[in-house]
Amino acid sequence: MDTMAVQVRRLARVYGDHQTGVRALDGVDLDFPRGSFTAVMGPSGSGKSTLLSCVAGLDRPTEGEVVIDGENVTFWDEDARTRLRRERIGFVFQSFHLMPYLTAAQNVALPLRLAGRKADPRLARTLLDHVGLAERAGHLPGELSGGQQQRVAIARAFATEPAVVLADEPTGALDSATAKDILRLLRTAVTELRQTIVMVTHDPVAASYADSVVFLVDGRVAGHMAHPTVDAVAGQLAHLDELVAAVAR
Numbered sequence: 001m002d003t004m005a006v007q008v009r010r011l012a013r014v015y016g017d018h019q020t021g022v023r024a025l026d027g028v029d030l031d032f033p034r035g036s037f038t039a040v041m042g043p044s045g046s047g048k049s050t051l052l053s054c055v056a057g058l059d060r061p062t063e064g065e066v067v068i069d070g071e072n073v074t075f076w077d078e079d080a081r082t083r084l085r086r087e088r089i090g091f092v093f094q095s096f097h098l099m100p101y102l103t104a105a106q107n108v109a110l111p112l113r114l115a116g117r118k119a120d121p122r123l124a125r126t127l128l129d130h131v132g133l134a135e136r137a138g139h140l141p142g143e144l145s146g147g148q149q150q151r152v153a154i155a156r157a158f159a160t161e162p163a164v165v166l167a168d169e170p171t172g173a174l175d176s177a178t179a180k181d182i183l184r185l186l187r188t189a190v191t192e193l194r195q196t197i198v199m200v201t202h203d204p205v206a207a208s209y210a211d212s213v214v215f216l217v218d219g220r221v222a223g224h225m226a227h228p229t230v231d232a233v234a235g236q237l238a239h240l241d242e243l244v245a246a247v248a249r
Ligand SMILES: Nc1ncnc2c1ncn2[C@@H]1O[C@H](COP(=O)(O)OP(=O)(O)OP(=O)(O)O)[C@@H](O)[C@H]1O
Pocket: 015, 016, 022, 023, 024, 042, 043, 044, 045, 046, 047, 048, 049, 050, 051
């Protein structure tokens, strides 16, 4: 069994003309091991969202490859990539993206139904139990707080036991105490359940819950940090200009 959940190789994404267009990604090589929690950071426009979109198969790279669970998915057709997103990738967004007219349990079961699996109501309840929301299974998103909605979204993201969960600013809309609860939950999913998470964030506190941080600058990997602390990440972000200079060399 491959030990890498996700690998990207020489990944490039050019928007517009190949010569004069924007190189949103410019030769990115990254490995995301199974059971790892990686934060992706970098200035606005550095390519973080483009990286997630390419890994999710929402966007096609101009060059390079995306390998998920040992399978090169780069050239899969639209149908196969839709199945990939439904079955092998979980998503957590800043603004939760729950279906407003479905209960918490129905939202959690939705990926299983879309993947054509028999939706066992007990599984949705178990997943909600894991995120501390067993009592709220029958509630609609509008009846839940922001932090509770994000817990439902996390239970949903892990429902299909995906190869990787892609989280885009998962704590961006939450107050700092609620954000820490959510980050602890993500950390537990990695440590205890061997899930794999790739999280885009601007927040050094959020990044400090990860095993490592990848810094992107101008579409390139400008640095890595293992065992990040809040101070070390904030310090690196304050000196991104030095990373930029190193990339330009
Ligand atoms: N559909 C598109 N068409 C043209 N240019 C695009 C498109 N999507 C992204 N870009 C450009 O690609 C670059 C990388 O964008 P991306 O959204 O990946 O950055 P980001 O690091 O996620 O930024 P932010 O932190 O602001 O979300 C930017 O210069 C952006 O303007």
